[in-house]
Amino acid sequence: MATIALRRLVKRFGSTVAVDDVSLDIPHGKLVCLLGPSGCGKTTTLRMIAGLEQPTSGEILFDGAPVSNVPPQRRGIGMVFQNYALFTHMTTYDNLAFGLRIRGEPRETVDGEVRRMAEVLELTAVLDHPAARLDLSTMQRVALGRTLITRPRVLLLDEPLNNIRPGLREMLRAELRRLQLDLNQTAVYVTHDQEEALSLADQVIIMARGKVEQIGSPDGVYRRPRNRFVAAFVGSPTMNFLPCEVTSRDGEPHLAGPGFVIPAGRRPDLGPRGRLIVLGIRPEGVRLGEGPVSAVVMLIQPAGADQIIELAVGDHRLRALIRPSLRLTIGQQVALDFPSDELHLFDAATGEALDG
Amino acid sequence: MRGLLPLVRWVAAVAVAAVVLMPVVWAVSISFKPPAEWAAHPPRLVPEEPTLANYQVLFQVGNPVGVVAEMTRTAEPVTRAFITSLIVAPLATAASVAIGFFAAYAVSRYQVGGPMLPFLALTTRMFPPVAFAVPLLVYYRMLGLIDTRLGLALMYTGFTVAFPLWMIKGFIDSVPRHVEEAAILDGASRWRVLFTITLPLVKGGVAAALLFVFILNWTEFLFALIFTSRHAITLPVQVSYYAGAVGRFYGPQAALGIVASLPVVIAGYVIQRHLVRGFTFGLVK
Numbered sequence: 001m002a003t004i005a006l007r008r009l010v011k012r013f014g015s016t017v018a019v020d021d022v023s024l025d026i027p028h029g030k031l032v033c034l035l036g037p038s039g040c041g042k043t044t045t046l047r048m049i050a051g052l053e054q055p056t057s058g059e060i061l062f063d064g065a066p067v068s069n070v071p072p073q074r075r076g077i078g079m080v081f082q083n084y085a086l087f088t089h090m091t092t093y094d095n096l097a098f099g100l101r102i103r104g105e106p107r108e109t110v111d112g113e114v115r116r117m118a119e120v121l122e123l124t125a126v127l128d129h130p131a132a133r134l135d136l137s138t139m140q141r142v143a144l145g146r147t148l149i150t151r152p153r154v155l156l157l158d159e160p161l162n163n164i165r166p167g168l169r170e171m172l173r174a175e176l177r178r179l180q181l182d183l184n185q186t187a188v189y190v191t192h193d194q195e196e197a198l199s200l201a202d203q204v205i206i207m208a209r210g211k212v213e214q215i216g217s218p219d220g221v222y223r224r225p226r227n228r229f230v231a232a233f234v235g236s237p238t239m240n241f242l243p244c245e246v247t248s249r250d251g252e253p254h255l256a257g258p259g260f261v262i263p264a265g266r267r268p269d270l271g272p273r274g275r276l277i278v279l280g281i282r283p284e285g286v287r288l289g290e291g292p293v294s295a296v297v298m299l300i301q302p303a304g305a306d307q308i309i310e311l312a313v314g315d316h317r318l319r320a321l322i323r324p325s326l327r328l329t330i331g332q333q334v335a336l337d338f339p340s341d342e343l344h345l346f347d348a349a350t351g352e353a354l355d356g
Numbered sequence: 357m358r359g360l361l362p363l364v365r366w367v368a369a370v371a372v373a374a375v376v377l378m379p380v381v382w383a384v385s386i387s388f389k390p391p392a393e394w395a396a397h398p399p400r401l402v403p404e405e406p407t408l409a410n411y412q413v414l415f416q417v418g419n420p421v422g423v424v425a426e427m428t429r430t431a432e433p434v435t436r437a438f439i440t441s442l443i444v445a446p447l448a449t450a451a452s453v454a455i456g457f458f459a460a461y462a463v464s465r466y467q468v469g470g471p472m473l474p475f476l477a478l479t480t481r482m483f484p485p486v487a488f489a490v491p492l493l494v495y496y497r498m499l500g501l502i503d504t505r506l507g508l509a510l511m512y513t514g515f516t517v518a519f520p521l522w523m524i525k526g527f528i529d530s531v532p533r534h535v536e537e538a539a540i541l542d543g544a545s546r547w548r549v550l551f552t553i554t555l556p557l558v559k560g561g562v563a564a565a566l567l568f569v570f571i572l573n574w575t576e577f578l579f580a581l582i583f584t585s586r587h588a589i590t591l592p593v594q595v596s597y598y599a600g601a602v603g604r605f606y607g608p609q610a611a612l613g614i615v616a617s618l619p620v621v622i623a624g625y626v627i628q629r630h631l632v633r634g635f636t637f638g639l640v641k
Contacts, residue, residue, distance in 0.1 A: 052540075081534040085535045102548065150542060
């Protein structure tokens with residue numbers, strides 16, 4: 001068993017607050033992604049879990065027991081670093097064997113484990129190669145193997161696939177996930193790539209400026225973003241935002257945007273007339289053809305299975321993801337609809353989602 | 357035109373080598389010349405009557421005859437100075453590089469002593485060394501370190517330690533912190549990390565520092581001259597003894613110079629393999 005709990009964790013470097021009052025629980029056997037833009041405190045959080053940084057305040061619990069006084073060597077942590085941090089003066093074999101040798105395991109045990117791990121990660125052919133001469137994806141697997149071989153209670157991964165070229169990245173990602181599921185390994189995965197987080201994680205923790213913005217399942221953070229930041233950060237292409245005002249028509253609540261009025265659907269939390277709201281709609285939620293919103297096609301970007309259309313609505317730009325069979329020309333007038341179940345509404349001042 | 361370039365390169369290389377090696381070649385030549393040819397005009401590179409007398413004089417083996425034997429009777433055999441140099445220089449070099457390595461690690465990883473410390477360490481090299489001689493002479497007298505091998509070794513350690521500190525610090529700075537952290541998370545202690553991870557990764561820098569400091573210590577003249585008189589004279593001082601009031605004994609002097617340079621040549625040869633490896637065995641950025 002290995003569960004991690006962070007309680008009101010704070011880390012300051014001088015006057016900058018890197019991690020600001022973070023509390024979260026990581027259940028056993030789950031892969032949790034810390035997702036956020038660079039500088040959001042995700043790596044610092046990871047390093048505090050590892051014990052490489054001391055929290056300024058707050059507590060870290062492993063299986064319910066505080067670990068503040070446990071040095072990193074004895075936390076049972078395995079960590080894969082962004083640049084793999086291989087021991088470049090050693091061979092693949094010696095890299096894999098390092099942790100076991102430190103533990104004073106007998107030669108035969110070390111040899112057996114190394115060969116077994118090399119088998120699993122397909123490193124047998126490069127066991128005698130110097131680590132400095134391996135290609136990046138192989139290095140990544142060596143780093144992973146070196147970490148897993150000591151059977152860590154918790155596996156920490158700091159943007160481990162950053163340096164891998166796209167096609168291979170998806171493959172390694174799937175491989176990693178399979179391995180994690182097979183081992184039932186508790187893992188914390190740091191990334192700034194929302195697509196990676198959504199495809200990999202059991203649970204996504206979105207951070208910004210040192211704070212946790214939202215915790216949820218990949219589906220949850222995509223469908224029900226708690227605020228504008230999460231809404232904009234998760235999903236690609238990015239969600240469109242339009243300023244709106246609450247109004248009513250025929251006694252039904254409506255939203256008045258730049259040049260359009262649309263029904264707001266049944267929302268008890270909409271607030272009084274005249275309230276300023278930001279309407280969010282994902283490009284894949286925009287319907288083209290008929291509707292109350294008129295727009296002009298500004299740009300057409302084919303994207304394989306879809307095409308991304310950039311549209312002007314009043315002074316605002318928004319993007320729509322549509323079927324490639326739909327032929328459009330630049331400058332063409334089109335009608336749009338924003339179906340009410342595709343709408344995300346945020347308070348204009350706070351950026352918090354209304355639908356709570 | 358293409359075919360010319362290698363030729364031009366070859367000529368340039370030979371020219372540079374000739375300039376650099378000329379003094380060495382000349383010293384070798386003199387060391388095999390009898391006294392009459394030492395300063396003969398016009399100078400000849402190849403001795404007319406080659407002799408081993410100059411070398412015999414140094415170690416006082418056999419019975420050198422003639423003028424050389426007569427002239428150098430006053431000088432002591434070089435064996436003692438040789439032994440002194442062979443003790444003092446390696447000892448001081450090892451101490452200096454060891455201290456420099458730990459200091460470099462402390463400065464690079466923990467900013468020990470603040471940002472000014474590495475600079476302050478260099479101040480020992482900013483004055484003419486002789487400025488330190490008089491105060492040190494006083495202390496050395498009180499401590500009984502004058503004319504001792506230990507005294508010299510201590511002094512050489514102190515005066516050279518800034519070099520390995522700076523040279524190795526650059527190498528340690530370039531070892532990614534993550535590499536050490538990875539080893540720590542694998543269970544290694546700080547010391548273990550230092551010796552099994554960091555040291556092997558910076559061994560090119562350590563090798564360079566060893567060679568550099570060894571050459572400094574091996575050839576140091578001023579302090580050796582001032583702080584030793586009889587028991588702990590070193591080779592460079594001994595070399596100077598062949599230019600005395602009676603005249604200049606170029607032959608034995610050249611012979612001693614050649615003999616004295618051999619340990620450095622050997623040390624350089626042994627270390628050079630690591631120097632190259634240190635620079636080419638790259639790390640992942």
